[in-house]
Amino acid sequence: MKKIISWAIIIYVLYCIGMAWYLFSFADSSIPAEWKGTTADPATFLTPREQVLSEQYSQWKNFLFFVSVPYDWLAYLAVLWLGVAKALQTWSEKATKSFVVQAAFYVFWLSIIMSVLTLPFDFISYRISRAYGVSTQSVFSWMRDETTDFLVNTVMLFLLVVVLYGLIRRFEKRWWLYAWMVSVPFTIFFMFIQPVVIDPLYNNFYPLKDKVLEAKILALAEKADIPSDHVFEVNMSEKTNALNAYVTGIGSHARIVLWDTTLQRLQEKEVLFIMAHEMGHYVMKHVYWGVASYIVLTFAGLFVAGRVMNWLIRRWGEYFHLHKISALASLPLFLLVISVLNFSVSPVVNMVSRYEEHAADEYAIKLTKDADAAISSFQKLTKEGLNQVNPPIIVKIFRYTHPSILERIVFLERIKRGD
Template identity: 55%
Template sequence: MARKMGFFAILAYVLFGFLVYWYLFYIADSTLPFEFQGSSADPATFLNSRELMLSEEYSQIRNLLFFLATPLEWLIYFLILLTGLSKAFKNWSDETTKNKYGRVGIYVFWLSLFAYMATFPLSYISYHLSKTYNISTQTFASWMKDELIDFWVNFGMMVVIVGVLYWLINRSRRFWWLFAWMLSIPFTLFIMFVQPVVIDPLYNDFYPLKNKELEAKILDLAAQAEIPAEHVFEVDMAEKTNALNAYVTGIGSNSRIVLWDTTLNRLNDNQILFIMAHEMAHYVEKHLYIGIAGYLLLSLIGLYLIHKIMNWAISRWGKEFKVSGMGDIRSLPLFFILLSMLAFAASPFSNFVSRYQEARADSYAIEMTDNPEAAITAFQELTKAGLSQVNPPLLVKLFRYGHPTMLERISRIEDYEIQKRNEEGMSP
């Protein structure tokens, strides 16, 4: 039975891959609607023919890798259950130490290591793709360093989470999901608080913005928005990527506005001020806290569903999974499968909310800076630097885009510009 289940799981993944490839390369339509051709949102107006070709190729392959990556994780964890590897990891941990917390750490290490090695080829292909299309400038050694940091940071957090999770399951079979959710609230806030000062510096160097004239302009914008900012941080990313970015991270006294140095190198002051005003809008409209509340709500629903589905699945296929019950740590791969599946299923909804917030931030920024040309050219440069599709296919937008498409963002600013021009023409 286990061998049959494994065969059909592999077959389903292969068929899924072919369907995704067929959709992205033969069905999906990313052409610009006729009414936008020749507008500022038309990539033909700011990309040359080679850049147009490369952006389409790169986006198609990158989207394919995205849709293959998450189901591949499901397949790997499923095969770990069916082949008895999860049972082997548990036996190795039992043979290594008698300390129950040490056993959790050893089990999680072997599970994490095997999953990492199994998904490494796809991760490397993604890295090589970005190098080939000149998005990434990172050496293989630097990339591997970041990969290893990722592995150990995730492993450290996972040992704590898994240890607490299975302690709760064994203490309260009926309500562990509720207690786990309650504990996740302070844990999530703690991680968000320490991330800017503990986790992020493991990957890159952060320092106050060197251009003090530009910093003064940004802080003046912050003062207008009544944001208590003292510094703007820049991060050294040019050695890793040609892409552009800026973001807000952290909460409370550790919150930061961060600019990549690639953004500073490629955009002028007016374009950067528009981007900064966009990031400030997230602070003003409390999008970060709304996002945390939404995440916690979804996690509550998700943990309850995992509780129900895991009980059902183990009662039906526990023998094939070689799992005795939910409190058996050998069931952890099943927990990861369900968690990932629910997160993937919820991503269109969470992305929709995120796109709404990003559109609000764009509107705030254009009202604040009142410079449509800077906003439009900034978005054009972002598109060019990342070889992004201006009008991605529908499924790509639903599952990948936490921001409005560049077509939507640029056309919205053009509408603002036309409206403003009309209002000025009507004024006496």
């Protein structure tokens, strides 16, 4: 056991060193020569200091992402290897005979342990964002959001455990299929209530305050056949200087949300382009396609997870203090396997997302016919969020759900040229 833990730590440290070398010394984020001096070149819209800050900030955030993912895996393994998962199960079984109460006890304490283990990375990420001026959030506000995350995630995990392990205990071989069948209506229901139940726990949402701009946005929405009551503003300026907008929800709760920072720092034409982009997602029903894709991936994920967990328990059960998948002590193993699977498919998921984002850009430029406003909006998104214009390939593959700023501006430049 000591050898396994020692080797796991050594491999992780070497991996961190390798990622640091790649991101801070080797990776090339320069602009191709043919686009030097154009609107896609950060030297044309960022000051020299902003270029340095953008590069440094992106490097640190990317590094934290790539080292925190396997760190989470090690944390789950440690909980298993050190017998913590088994101890939590024993305590919960001694405390009550009710499976539901046992699950509540187990999930709460496992969530506490994992939150404590991962808190350093979360806090470092927050401090970096504050240090570079991207985050404006106070420590108290950040802690409040972290607490809200903990409560929401714990409740969701509790519901998952009660249903999942109830099915595992009743259907030993086909539990993954029944679990997937239950997940379908739950996923749809969650997407339906998220904008009106979950999101307001973090921020205040309200109709657009600028009525003149609202009238123009609603006129644009009318062209796209989008209901006027589906456009909202959110007070993100209390937490960040970054700019953003997004589409969320399904059915009557579907809505387009604009950050107030976007409304405050972009000109009217730029806001209209951003709005048209989000309308493109709405019109092309990307949220619905996303839900459908998630349901398909859940089917495959549960199928694979069941088989991988059974194999791991047969092969390493003694080290994990596990003998069967139906034990509550197997929950960290389940979460570990799901996390690894999610990371494994993220390049494909991100690629599909980038395709949808590009399609939304195409829709927006056709609707607004204003490439200059689109270009300047992307430049300001980069400036305020300190984003890399041309991220390293590994970063793009694993982190970018949108095309890079370079790709987006180049696309618009080619439209202007008539290419």
